[in-house]
Amino acid sequence: MTAETKPAKRPTSFDVAKRAGVSRATVSHVLNGQGSRFPEETRAKVLKAAEELNYQPSPAGRALVTGRSDILVILVPNTTFGSNLQDLVDNVTSHAAAHGLSVVVRFAGSNPGETLAAILHFRPVAVVDMGILGADEREVLHHSGAAVIPRIHTPEDPTHDINHVIGRTMAKALLRNGPRQLAYAALLDERLDPFGPGRYEGMKAGARAEGLPEPERLEIPLELGRASAALAAVKAKDSPLAVGCYNDDVALAVVAAGRALGLRIPDDLSVVGVDATAIGQLVSPRLTTIRIHNAPLMERIAADLAALGRAEAPAPQPASLPEVTVLTGETT
Template identity: 40%
Template sequence: MSQDPEDVAVLPPPRRPGATSADVARLAGVSRSTVSHILNGQVTRFAEETVGRVRDAAARLGYVPSAAGRSLVLGRSDLVVLAVPNTTLTNVQDIIEAIAADLDDLGYSVVVHFDRGGGAAANLARLQHVVDTLRPAGIVDLGSLSLRDLDTLEEQGCPILSPRPRHVRGVDEGNLAIARTQAEHLIDRGYTALAYAFLVDHRDDPFGRMRAAVVADVCAEAGLPAPTAISVPLDAAGAQTALCDLLRARGRPVGIACSNDEVGLAVSFAALALRAAVPGDVGVIGVGGGSVGQLVAPRLSTITFDVRASVGTIRRGVAAARGGVAEDDDPTLSPEIFLVLQGETT
């Protein structure tokens, strides 16, 4: 019984191992430079028939242009460098994944560059080497770089794709909203003496410094004394010592904005161990909305937010810089992104 030719599956030609642009040029009957231009998207100068022949030949041979070749032709690669600070931020992986997904939608791949904590000059030198080597389409900075560093990289020919902080002391929109929400919540709950609790850690905490500065601004706007900064280790004795010193200096009640939920839990249980009322003598609010803080008693009050929405300004900035959707007239983040998850510690 014979088969109808239309019912026979047509298999694609087998991939040819190690196919080169010369092989594509030979099969298509064009020069290698023509192959290079067409496969890198520069097709306006060629006839539609020529473009079709080159693309068909590349598909038949399984040829994929190298990233290095694209970089030489276009003057840049399709890579974006994500500069991540040497930070104690607990949800940094979630932030990286959200930005990487957005960039993938825009046709870019992410190379993550971590600040290893060797100092600002060493971090910038390493990034400059990355820029020279990869010729990235641009850099997205998560707080790893100063405004001067960003200027230096732009002068080197690398676009800065993330929006620059518009506020004093380089505070970005996300950290501004988080810290302001923390401070205003504590004040609304009746606390007129505030503190900011950092995590004791060998890593740097640029986000903590930004948030502490914003908490100080909110206190000044409300006519309250400047907040006290404390450093809290994640061990019971150390946390109790830090809180005891704070209560001795500031008295009771005191509202404490914490750098993350882990610090918030350490402070809350230190207060209970010192027989301080929570809330009452001590009010505590963390950041992150982590599940652990909602499983203990007292439940931790915290700031919760959608990570993908919180990096929306970065997506819009990249899209605008790369010729995609227009950037919003107002690049600020919606206040509804950062919400208080009311627990039992405020």
């Protein structure tokens, strides 16, 4: 007969307190970062006992004591986005894991109050805001004890917006070989579009700078027949058409629609996308696109994550715009 083996009992704060010769309250305070009022000898005993017993504090218990969990919420827009935002989320997740944090990715809804309530439900230690929260929502989170990162302040000037910069850059890339009829191609999607309006405004600013008419806005579905119909409605003039697109997916749809309409690329139709995706560089004609360099933003987020739990949080820094560059292909 085989004897049953009972699983090893998970050590508790009571076990740590007994080994260290202190109260459970002392153990709780020390292990939750609130042990500064105790002598160094007491803190050392608690930490040594916890290490010897391989004691891991319960996240739920810590949340009850401190009012916060070990959860980091990454708040992203509920929109179609490409590899840039995906890579940023992946990088934040890696840094969070290095600090022992669990990550929840939350898509923002159309109602700010409902989005805020959903975030507060997690009792997060911090929220990484990808450009969603307003000043009021940030203030509520601050009073709840959750840090909102990156800790930056952005000027009210709409031109100090990465999407505005992207739009201006697209216009410049499309016009580098001379004036053309400009258009902005948005993605026809049921989800929200927090990035498109700024890009369209940037393209309009680029057109004004060159003394050209305001670019027309068209909506492009990722389906050839309807994309061709949308493009044909704009390509009514004899002049060449230059289209700045929401992202590379839309740009590829515009290219396919142009070819279906018998347009020569880039002679009759020039196209610029955004995100510098791998697929855009594998097709023919190879896509001209905008690459966004998010390294400075990731460095700011990493520094703010490292500062969580410190007595004094770093002061907010002026927002620095990510660098954008044009990856020139064969569609311009």
